[in-house]
Amino acid sequence: MALADRPLLGWNSWNCFLTAEERADFTGLTAEAILGCAQALVDSGMRDAGYEYVVLDDGWQADHRDSTGRLLAHPTRFPDGIAPLAEQIHALGLRFGLYAVPGSLTCAQQYDDYGGAPLGSLNHEELDAQTFAEWGVDFLKYDWCRADHNDGLTAIDAFTRMRRELDRIDRPVAYAISEYGRFEPWLWAPRIAHMWRTTDDLLPTWASLMRTLDLQADLAAYSRPGAWNDPDMLQVGNGALTDGENRAHFYLWAVLNAPLIAGNDLRTMTAGVRDLLCDPEVIAVNQDWGGRQGTRIGPAGAGEVWAKPMSDGGAAVVLLNRSDAPLEITATAEDLNLKTAPRTVREAATTETSSFEGRLRRLVAPHDATLLRLS
Numbered sequence: 001m002a003l004a005d006r007p008l009l010g011w012n013s014w015n016c017f018l019t020a021e022e023r024a025d026f027t028g029l030t031a032e033a034i035l036g037c038a039q040a041l042v043d044s045g046m047r048d049a050g051y052e053y054v055v056l057d058d059g060w061q062a063d064h065r066d067s068t069g070r071l072l073a074h075p076t077r078f079p080d081g082i083a084p085l086a087e088q089i090h091a092l093g094l095r096f097g098l099y100a101v102p103g104s105l106t107c108a109q110q111y112d113d114y115g116g117a118p119l120g121s122l123n124h125e126e127l128d129a130q131t132f133a134e135w136g137v138d139f140l141k142y143d144w145c146r147a148d149h150n151d152g153l154t155a156i157d158a159f160t161r162m163r164r165e166l167d168r169i170d171r172p173v174a175y176a177i178s179e180y181g182r183f184e185p186w187l188w189a190p191r192i193a194h195m196w197r198t199t200d201d202l203l204p205t206w207a208s209l210m211r212t213l214d215l216q217a218d219l220a221a222y223s224r225p226g227a228w229n230d231p232d233m234l235q236v237g238n239g240a241l242t243d244g245e246n247r248a249h250f251y252l253w254a255v256l257n258a259p260l261i262a263g264n265d266l267r268t269m270t271a272g273v274r275d276l277l278c279d280p281e282v283i284a285v286n287q288d289w290g291g292r293q294g295t296r297i298g299p300a301g302a303g304e305v306w307a308k309p310m311s312d313g314g315a316a317v318v319l320l321n322r323s324d325a326p327l328e329i330t331a332t333a334e335d336l337n338l339k340t341a342p343r344t345v346r347e348a349a350t351t352e353t354s355s356f357e358g359r360l361r362r363l364v365a366p367h368d369a370t371l372l373r374l375s
């Protein structure tokens with residue numbers, strides 16, 4: 001199977017070790033913590049559920065390159081360097097990802113006392129791609145960060161430069177680019193990258209989830225196997241998100257065929273969060289390609305219907321209650337525009353199956369969602 005034929009599944013360090021509010025604090029980010037999360041990915045059953053990549057985000061670098069211009073790992077956070085870490089992650093049956101930027105300075109250099117050495121890959125693309133290959137990197141998150149440190153390169157040129165270098169190394173690397181949806185990446189990124197961010201950073205709040213969701217409504221035409229819209233990494237299990245909010249978030253990202261990159265502390269997650277992230281019904285919906293990613297069916301509002309076609313001719317449907325009160329949400333077969341009339345409905349949460357009588361009707365709790373499979 002080709003790289004990223006299905007939305008990538010994994011875990012990334014950023015959302016749990018750093019938050020937008022505490023950007024200066026990298027204290028939790030160590031080799032030990034990353035390995036602990038990788039081990040938890042295995043022990044929790046997430047690896048076996050399909051989560052494959054462990055991605056080390058920003059904050060891994062030393063504050064300078066070596067005398068030959070090579071990137072170095074942070075001396076106290078990753079004292080043994082990156083290659084041994086990648087090796088240990090590989091030994092767990094996982095793949096390893098790393099963060100870099102196309103400009104001269106990384107995002108962390110805005111809020112850590114890193115100083116101004118060129119830790120970004122601008123004009124170091126060839127050497128950095130070679131270094132990543134030598135270290136055993138399988139996934140590169142390449143993050144635009146600061147437009148004022150890109151030597152005037154356009155985003156498309158900057159991201160293409162690294163694409164060319166990745167093509168020249170002898171290692172398949174999943175390429176995830178991020179310019180926060182500023183330059184309509186869905187129009188050009190499918191030719192360069194396996195996934196591209198469509199929005200600013202997702203925060204662990206209901207408001208941020210809903211704002212980000214709204215920005216996905218018009219993007220269904222642009223993704224396909226090998227090239228995915230990325231509404232940002234999961235915040236499931238983070239902040240003060242409730243069980244219902246976590247559920248709605250996960251179901252919605254699943255029907256969007258979004259890469260499912262968990263961002264919670266896997267070492268301390270609750271059984272409820274683990275069970276949600278491992279739910280085989282939801283992961284199967286996410287990984288299935290029915291010809292188009294999911295989108296909003298019908299009007300935006302307090303109660304919404306999001307649906308994606310499934311390859312079996314049926315559909316996966318999320319009934320979403322955005323409001324603060326319980327709400328009855330309905331959808332008909334015509335709303336879903338299916339080629340063949342579905343006969344059965346299955347609830348993802350309970351796997352209970354009933355016959356489909358032409359209309360879905362569910363009472364959904366506030367800030368919650370129900371995921372249904374029509375076959």
Ligand code: GLA
Pocket residue numbers: 014057058099106107108143178200201
């Ligand atoms: C940006 C990205 C985040 C994260 C940080 C790291 O904000 O959008 O996902 O990678 O940079 O500094």
